[in-house]
Amino acid sequence: MRRFEFAVDREHARAVNEVVADLRRLRVLAISAAVGLGLGSGFLIWLNHPWSYLLAVAFVLGAATALFIGLYTPHRGRVDKLYAAGELVPAVVSETNGKGATLLALVNLAKPSADGPRYALVTRTVRTLPGHRPRTGERVPAVTVRIDRAPTSVGVSDLWQSVSAMPIAWGTRDLNIIERARGAIREVEWQLLTDNLDLAAKVRHADAKRLLLDPRQLPEELRR
Structure with missing residues (x-):
């Protein structure tokens, strides 16, 4: 995996990084859901009916899941960690x-x-896109953010579900730094894009927001 190390400007990232903003919104929604489900479970217990206790258990489980997401998101969403874990890849406007x-x-x-x-x-x-000219063909070095939405026991695959x-x-x-990252990517990759x-x-x-490329039609440098 091709890594790219640089000192992340956290203040700049908090202002412009849309991945961090998305994770921040997810945290707020998760914590709000946890509070709502917690209050709902308390109300169901207060009703003191057999069926309300069953629903309260489901609400408590949902609240616990939402709270875990809300507490885990800041750790996962540390911008320097995201850049360190990702692979350097080419992107073009x-x-x-x-x-x-x-x-x-x-x-x-x-x-x-996976085999390859x-x-x-x-x-x-x-x-x-700070630091870039907003024109078609502009070369934008980036790193990957990989996610598996389903548990590993469900439909185990050698491919990431979302990248x-x-x-x-x-x-x-x-x-x-942007220019150094651009130069670290092979010309054959830029040309392919x-x-x-x-x-x-x-x-x-x-549907999957991605298009798999036929390995046989790739340049020789990308088949290995």
Whole structure:
């Protein structure tokens, strides 16, 4: 896995990093749900009916799950940890509009247990891209954020269920760091994205929000 180390500017990331903002919203929703379910379970117990106790148990379990998510999210959402855990990948601006831009990224969906890489195209809509020019074809180095939504015992797979791209520019104001990250990515990867910019709309509207690439049609450098 290709890593990219740099000093994350936490103040800058809190202001512009949309992944961190999404995790912050998730935490607020989870804690609110935990409080609501906790109050609901208390009310059901107060009713003192056999059926209300059964519902109260379900509410308590739901509250415990929501509280765990709310407490775990800040640990998982530490921006420096996200950048350290991700793989450096290329992304290219495929479309711009008044509200932001769409990035087309090349990511490897394979887990460490897989036989080899499985490359796919994914898209991400962003509102801001500090340090970059908002134009089609702009090269945006990023790192991957990987998620398995289902428990590992359900449908075990060698591929990550969800992989998105988080721009390096969301973690630093330093243009030299962004340029160093851009240079650490092979030209063959940038060229592959540039050649497939017209697929961005297809990827964006796909059910899984990704398009697996046929290994046989990849450049030789990406087959290993």
